[in-house]
Amino acid sequence: MRLIAALLLASVSVAPAAAALHRYGGLTLSPAGAELAAIEGDVAPHSAVVIRSARDGKVMHRFDPCATCSYSGLTYAPSGDDLAFLARDQKAGKATLFLASAGNVRPVATVAGLASTPRFSPDGSRIALLITLGATKETGATQAGARQVGEIGVANDEQRLAIVSVGKAPATSVTPLSPAGRYIYEYDWAPDGRALVVTSALGNGDANWWVATLDRVDAASGAITNIARPATQLNMPRVSPDGRSVAYIGGLMSDFGSIGGDVWTVPFGGGNPTNLTSGQPVTFTSLAWTRGGLRATTLQNDKLGAMAIEPGRAPQPLFAMPVSLAAGDGKVAWDAAGGILATVVQDFTHAPAIYAGPASAPRQLTHENDAAPPAVQARSVTWRNEGYSVQGWLLAPLKADPRVKAPMIVSVHGGPSAANSPRFIEKGLGSALEDAGYYVFLPNPRGSYGQGEAFTAANKRDFGGGDLLDILTGIDAVEKVAPIDDARLGLTGCSYGGFMAMWANTQTNRFKAIVAGAGLSNWISYYGTNGISTWMMPFFGKSAYDDPKIYEDASAVYHVKKARTPTFIYVGERDIEVPPTQSVEWWNALKSQGVPTSLVIYPDAGHCVPTQAADVSKRAIAWFDRYVKPGAR
Numbered sequence: 305m306r307l308i309a310a311l312l313l314a315s316v317s318v319a320p321a322a323a324a325l326h327r328y329g330g331l332t333l334s335p336a337g338a339e340l341a342a343i344e345g346d347v348a349p350h351s352a353v354v355i356r357s358a359r360d361g362k363v364m365h366r367f368d369p370c371a372t373c374s375y376s377g378l379t380y381a382p383s384g385d386d387l388a389f390l391a392r393d394q395k396a397g398k399a400t401l402f403l404a405s406a407g408n409v410r411p412v413a414t415v416a417g418l419a420s421t422p423r424f425s426p427d428g429s430r431i432a433l434l435i436t437l438g439a440t441k442e443t444g445a446t447q448a449g450a451r452q453v454g455e456i457g458v459a460n461d462e463q464r465l466a467i468v469s470v471g472k473a474p475a476t477s478v479t480p481l482s483p484a485g486r487y488i489y490e491y492d493w494a495p496d497g498r499a500l501v502v503t504s505a506l507g508n509g510d511a512n513w514w515v516a517t518l519d520r521v522d523a524a525s526g527a528i529t530n531i532a533r534p535a536t537q538l539n540m541p542r543v544s545p546d547g548r549s550v551a552y553i554g555g556l557m558s559d560f561g562s563i564g565g566d567v568w569t570v571p572f573g574g575g576n577p578t579n580l581t582s583g584q585p586v587t588f589t590s591l592a593w594t595r596g597g598l599r600a601t602t603l604q605n606d607k608l609g610a611m612a613i614e615p616g617r618a619p620q621p622l623f624a625m626p627v628s629l630a631a632g633d634g635k636v637a638w639d640a641a642g643g644i645l646a647t648v649v650q651d652f653t654h655a656p657a658i659y660a661g662p663a664s665a666p667r668q669l670t671h672e673n674d675a676a677p678p679a680v681q682a683r684s685v686t687w688r689n690e691g692y693s694v695q696g697w698l699l700a701p702l703k704a705d706p707r708v709k710a711p712m713i714v715s716v717h718g719g720p721s722a723a724n725s726p727r728f729i730e731k732g733l734g735s736a737l738e739d740a741g742y743y744v745f746l747p748n749p750r751g752s753y754g755q756g757e758a759f760t761a762a763n764k765r766d767f768g769g770g771d772l773l774d775i776l777t778g779i780d781a782v783e784k785v786a787p788i789d790d791a792r793l794g795l796t797g798c799s800y801g802g803f804m805a806m807w808a809n810t811q812t813n814r815f816k817a818i819v820a821g822a823g824l825s826n827w828i829s830y831y832g833t834n835g836i837s838t839w840m841m842p843f844f845g846k847s848a849y850d851d852p853k854i855y856e857d858a859s860a861v862y863h864v865k866k867a868r869t870p871t872f873i874y875v876g877e878r879d880i881e882v883p884p885t886q887s888v889e890w891w892n893a894l895k896s897q898g899v900p901t902s903l904v905i906y907p908d909a910g911h912c913v914p915t916q917a918a919d920v921s922k923r924a925i926a927w928f929d930r931y932v933k934p935g936a937r
Contacts, residue, residue, distance in 0.1 A: 325730060326672035327351065328656055330376055331631040333646040334384040337639030339364060340646045340660060341387055343375045351375060353389055353404070358646060358660045361669030367409045369402055377421055378632065381428040382640075386470075388412070388422045388431055401431065403470065413468040413475035418443055421490070421633065425497045425523075429470055432500060434488055435478055436463045444560065445510040445836050448910035449880035460508045463487050465500065465521055481526040489513060489560065490540065490633075491521070494572070495547045498523050501531065501572075503538055503552075510880060513537070513560045514838040518552065518570065532570045532577050537842065539563045540634070542593040548572055551598055553588055554579075556761045556842055558721040558800070563589050564753035564760060567600055567613055580615055587723075587753040587760065590634030594642030599663070601635035603723060603754045605695045606684040610636055610645065610663060622663045626684060627651045628725045638663075651726035652699065653678035678702065679735035682726070685745075687781035692762070694774050695754060696747035697724055698782055701738045711792035711932050712743040712782070714775060714815075718799030718912070720751035720767070721760055736921045742794075742928065745782050749774030764843050767858045768807040775804070776812065791816075794932045795869075796924065798822050798912040799882060803860075806890050809871060809899075810863035817931035818871040819924045822882040822912050825890035826862075827855035835880030864893040870900035872927040874920055876909030902927070 324346040331342040340358045345351030352368035353375055373391035380387055387404040399419035401412040418436040420443065425432065436443060439461050440450040450461075464480035465488045482488055482502070487509030491502040500521045505512035518532040518541060536554035540563065543550055550572055555565020564587040570577040580598075581588060589608075590601040598613040602624070609624030629635040630648040637646045646660040655673035659666040681700040686693065704710060717724050724746035729735050737744050748754055749771040751763035763771045782788055795815040797805045802823025809818055824830050831837060831848035841847065848855045856862050871894055875887040884905050891903040904923065906913045913920060 325655055325676055325728075326670075328648045328658055328670070330378045330389075331637055331646055331648055331658065332378045332380060333358065333631075333637035333639055333644070333660070334380045335382060335640035336384050337641075337644035338384070340637070340658070341378045341380070341389075342648075342658065343378065353378065353387075355387065355404075356658070356669070358644070358669070361658065361660075361671075365404070365407055367402075367404050369409050369411075370400065372396075373400075377419075377433070379422050379424060381424045382426060383428055386424075386428070388424065390419050390422060390433075392419070401433065401468065411474045412470060413478050415478050418463075419478075423491070423493060424470075425467075425493055426495050427497055430467050430497075431470060432465060432467045432491065432493065433478075434463050434491070435466045435480060436461050437480070445881050446559075446911040448876065448878040448908055449510075449835060451878070457508075460487075463489070463509055465491060465502065465526075467523065481523070482521055483526055483528060486528065487512065489516060492541050492543050492550075494520075494543050495545055501541045501543050501550050503541055504528070508835075511836050512838055514557075514836075514842060518550065520572075529574075531572070531574045534568070534577055536565060538568075539565075540591040542591050542598075543572065544593050545595055551580075551591060551593055553591055553600075555587075555757050556721055556764070558719045558839055558843070562719060562722045564603070564721060564723075566757050567591060567598065569615070578615075580613055581619060583756070583758075584619060585756040585759075586611075586619070587756065589753070590636065592634065592636075592638045592642070594638050595640055596642030599636070599638050599642050599645075601629060603725070605686070605693075605754055606697070608635065608725065612642070612663075623666070625649070626726060628727055630656075650728040652680060652682035652697070652729055655728045676728070677731070679729045679731040680738045680744075683785075685778070685782055685785065687778055689774050689777040690770060692750055692759065692770075692774065693755065694747070694749060694778060696745060696778050696782075697726070698786060699729070699738060699744040699746070700786065701741060701743070702735075704743070704787075706787055709787045709789040710741060710743055711794070711928075712745055712779075712788045713737055713794040713796055713928060713932075714745045714747065714779060716747065716775065716795070716797035716801035716804045717752070718797070718801050720763060720771065720800045721753065722800075723748045723753040733918055733921055736925060737928075740925050740929065741933075743782075743786060743788060745779065747775045747778045749778070765845055765854055767843070768804065768811070772804065772808060772811060776814065779814075790814075792932050794818065794928045796821070802882065805871070806860040807858070809867040809869045810860050811866070813868050815869050817928050818869050819927055820871055820873050820887075820890070821920070822875045822879055823873070823886060823890065824882055825860045825886050825893065827859045828852060829889065830882070830886055831855065833883050833885055835883075861889055861893050864897055867894060867897055867899055870927070870931045871902075872923060873901065873903045874913060874923070875903075875905055876911060876913045877905050877907050878909060879911045881911045900931075
């Protein structure tokens with residue numbers, strides 16, 4: 305395949321000019337595997353729903369029924385004749401469900417609020433979707449939170465399940481089916497169309513996903529019946545074609561949407577879940593239950609791929625590549641039989657392209673981005689520490705001279721249950737550090753995905769312990785293969801990476817400058833002030849009120865007298881995952897010790913302030929240039 309061959313080349317061919325990158329989002333594949341659909345467009349302002357042949361990538365139809373809308377939720381009818389999708393008009397505060405058929409498109413229903421994840425019933429006569437009426441914020445805990453004023457905790461946004469008919473006149477309003485007071489995260493239809501399986505939780509949806517249960521919703525009455533209360537977090541419920549079982553991905557997960565764990569099954573009628581992949585040195589990241597059996601995407605070390613899973617047998621690898629994969633609400637879209645797939649493929653130096661074909665040998669279909677030039681060099685680095693095999697990525701300036709020692713910034717991912725994986729880096733904001741002359745190291749220490757569930761769980765009750773040691777020994781490994789000046793190291797990260805950036809300041813003087821985004825400096829005060837407190841129980845084992853010492857031991861403020869490294873801190877004003885008070889505490893603590901520090905709180909911004917990425921980058925590079933580069937030798 306093109307990417308595998310290209311990654312083995314010692315040199316990189318650079319195209320003479322960089323056009324706007326073509327985007328592919330929400331990819332889905334028809335049940336027969338004959339066509340695929342995606343939301344496509346360039347950086348310029350608007351995208352459209354595009355249907356292509358899955359054989360040669362030829363464009364068959366293009367739909368753009370709303371010039372002021374963004375599109376999402378592409379899904380095929382079981383027959384493959386119809387495609388449903390959502391069009392959101394953010395300014396008008398509404399979302400419209402459209403149906404495309406035979407080259408024509410028509411509205412099916414309009415939601416006064418937020419809508420997502422439409423799916424056809426097995427007979428194709430109805431479409432289920434998740435709706436939030438009267439939403440006060442965007443869906444998800446990473447979004448900017450609603451302001452906490454008035455009486456707190458008496459009202460929450462509720463994402464509920466709804467069902468609309470396909471054949472009737474367009475519905476001007478949609479009524480929720482599932483009961484009030486229960487937040488629905490994900491769902492799947494039962495094959496007889498009489499019920500749906502959901503992951504759900506009572507109360508605040510942002511706060512309680514970590515204690516969500518697996519439940520069944522009656523498609524006529526909306527009545528809820530519990531199927532299982534897993535001891536792990538769970539994602540991607542999938543009902544078997546015979547309706548007897550439900551599969552899901554279960555594991556130690558720190559954020560909704562950052563999916564990783566093992567593949568579990570439980571009887572549809574309820575019972576004890578069974579782990580089908582226990583002990584595998586692989587993280588399973590998405591799931592589909594096809595007529596051909598279970599299909600899962602995987603991350604193992606530096607490679608993403610897919611496996612076929614059959615109870616009682618070892619998972620069968622289908623393919624694996626050092627790339628990232630994306631499609632719809634999973635990493636790969638499958639045909640109904642599980643033999644053909646489609647996915648968007650990219651790595652650090654190759655721009656996104658749609659691949660499709662047999663599961664063991666998908667081929668590149670689209671070529672809009674073939675001329676996109678790389679902005680960095682990239683390589684995978686592996687090392688061992690305390691019995692663990694650890695992996696990370698090293699990015700270098702495109703024209704780095706291997707004979708000249710250079711500064712390096714270590715960037716720690718959030719989570720901690722997540723992983724740095726290859727994403728195409730465009731010239732500009734994405735390559736700003738490399739363009740400024742820095743190497744960038746992206747470690748995946750213990751607690752990350754990619755080595756199996758035991759590795760992900762290895763930092764329970766040990767935040768900032770073994771994972772920080774993995775990062776430091778990873779720097780040693782990088783310095784053996786690249787011209788890194790150990791006297792010119794910087795550290796950055798956001799969310800859990802922000803915690804690590806704050807914490808490392810009290811544990812090592814190896815870094816000359818730190819940039820900490822949305823970090824946690826005091827786990828005790830954080831426990832009672834954040835909007836997602838149930839996430840900590842799986843990692844710490846007990847609440848901060850029952851076992852305060854374990855929280856204090858990992859809190860940078862309790863060790864601030866050892867901090868010496870100049871630190872730039874940034875956070876969003878309306879961050880509910882890690883409230884800005886955590887950054888204010890650390891800023892004041894550093895000032896008390898005479899450590900150079902700067903704090904920026906971005907107005908109205910949510911977690912890790914993606915809306916202000918350009919300003920964050922500018923300030924961060926200025927900070928590193930001030931404190932890291934002067935050590936040149």
